[in-house]
Amino acid sequence: MGHGGFGITYLGWDANLQIKVAIKEYLPREWAHRDANAGQVVANSSDVQVHFQTGLNNFLAEARTLAKFQQHPGIVSVLSFFPAFGTGYMVMEYVEGQTLKSYLQLYGRLAWTQTLDIFIQIMDALRAVHKAGLLHRDIAPDNIYICSDGRVKLLDFGAAQLDGIGSVQSTQSQTVIVKPGFAPEEQYRNTREQGPWSDVYSVAASMYFCLTGEAPPDALERLKQDTLKLPSAYGVLMPPAAEQALLNALAVNSFQRPQSIETLQQQFLNLPANPAVGLDTRTNIHVNPQLKSKFAYPVASKNRYFFSGQRWLIIGSLSLMMLIFIFQLAKDKNPRIEPVPVAKGSGPSLQMSAPEPISNNDELVDRSRQRELERQASEELKQQQAAALKRFEERQRQESAPAQQGSKSLDATQKEHLRSLCDEWGATMDCKDFQ
Template identity: 45%
Template sequence: MEHPCTVCPNCFQPLGDEGVCGHCGFEANGYVTLPHHLAPGARIKQRYQVGRVLGEGGFGITYAGWDTVLDVKVAIKEFYMAGYVNRNHEASPNVFATLGAHRDTFNKNKEKFLSEARVLARFYEEPGIVGVRDFCEENGTAYIIMDFLDGVTLKEYLEAHGPLPPAEAIRLLLPVIRSLQHVHAGGVIHRDISPDNIMVLADGRTKLLDFGAAREVSQTDIKSLSVILKPGYAPEEQYRSKGRQGPWTDVYALAATLYRCITGEAPDDAMERMYRDRLPAPADTAAACPAAISRVVMKALAVRQPDRYQDIPAFLQ
């Protein structure tokens, strides 16, 4: 690839003098790199060139990237725990963890991020999951190199299309559900499934994203809790320090996502439902949902873990 200043941080094609990409229309001149982001042009493993930020959450920053060996666009996920680490890219690309317990928490979760990447790399051929190509430690943190997906999130898809017929909602989510079954068998639980984390590609395929985010954070740290949990999609055990999480945790989030697809609304927050459960079944809403599908969704959405399907095969069945 060219020198970083001469290529577009979005599509990595040569930039013209005016700073607007003639290939994709991205306004490179107007792109502002925040101090804690890697600057466009930075390299990971001397191989992957960093471009613009695609998204950012409590556990990571995702960049557009370019594999300079294979000449393909990739996505680069950087492990970056907001509130636990800091960086100023003008001084250094390195991430610095604050001292003491924060550093221990960061290091523990960084290891988890890498171990989940190793597992996901084994599932590269799974149709319902974003493909992990490579991973490494660098700059005091860790990186996962993934296939670049061209599409919209399921959240954006639903905002554009409105509630979906139940058969279409199930068709969209089936590849994700089936692939997740294989990942669970490999010992990894996602713990953060929601319409934000499912991509609908231009050809209609769906893929689950964001496995890399480590989730074992001190449950007493409210700031980290608010980062991890998406109200409506997280079951009650994720709110408790001693809550047992397992495949049933992802079953709840999948059912909540299906509920959102069919009814147009996210389910009520699990802790609210613990106190007083007023969640209407899909068949009792304006959605034309067959009673059989409605029953399956509601059983998977049971507030108490033992009342749910305990794993994906039971849910699929």
């Protein structure tokens, strides 16, 4: 289904569970290759053998990390892990969709409300990750997955590690391939300064990319000269408070950022009730059905998700339809009398006599009397039907044998009685057997 610098993802079939799965193979192309004859994955040279083996151990650690969040709706689930052909394989749940990076390439940058809907779900997932004492350290649009049902998943925990606060880490465990523009400056260095605030920076950088179409300048370059532009400079329509919260999360100095993902999430959720005038509130996320089989990744089962803007759009549409219906109903109650067109020509003109006016009081009295007569007739009909049904049920109880089971033909007297009822009340009875 896809491949990258560290492996290949295959579409598989679980013969026991009878379900599709995604199988991720560890195959770092810089350190290893597949032997064409034996089919084994081997290191490119003895010099990189240690790197290959360390990476394989980290690949297994990634599977174990994901297994901690088996039931979380915003994190990819792992079903199994097994070694084979000199490398390792991770088996994950499969669902159709595409990465956020692919989505942006297809549809362009997003509105503020679209971006917020996506990243509120990502922040929910990160709260669980941080609560478990882990850091993701590789949050970027290519590691965020938009499911075909609208849900959002956080992918690729290959760079995840224990939170540096109060934990012992080796230099090797600190090593990570950073994504320029999305990684904070402390992630470039082998220090213990990384923490939840590091993932806060990457989340904000990814949101910035969705809004502007460009990644923030590299964090190391910003240390020398900060050239970060405001989203509003790109024409982005968003609440000023939201823009300020985003810029705070993108602070180069880690101490100036929100220190937890919960804090950042609350800042976005607690925005003023009245946003800026002209705010773009589009929240529809396009999911192209033709791309479902092309973009796929292992994530949890489907559960339809609607973005908040779509719900309000539906409510607004229904309200508008109701107003139109009420207006039309009122219009029908007071019909407009259109003049009859008169044909032009040499013939005599037609003169229409005006109808005599009808007293409003007389009209109301006539309508009231008519409704009363209809009500009385309806009540009388109901009483007659009830009486006839009661007679039939009483006659049936008297003439039916208690021990008789199954179907039994009726005697001539019963048939004649039912036939007379059908003749009188055929519209309210099933009379096909007594015709």
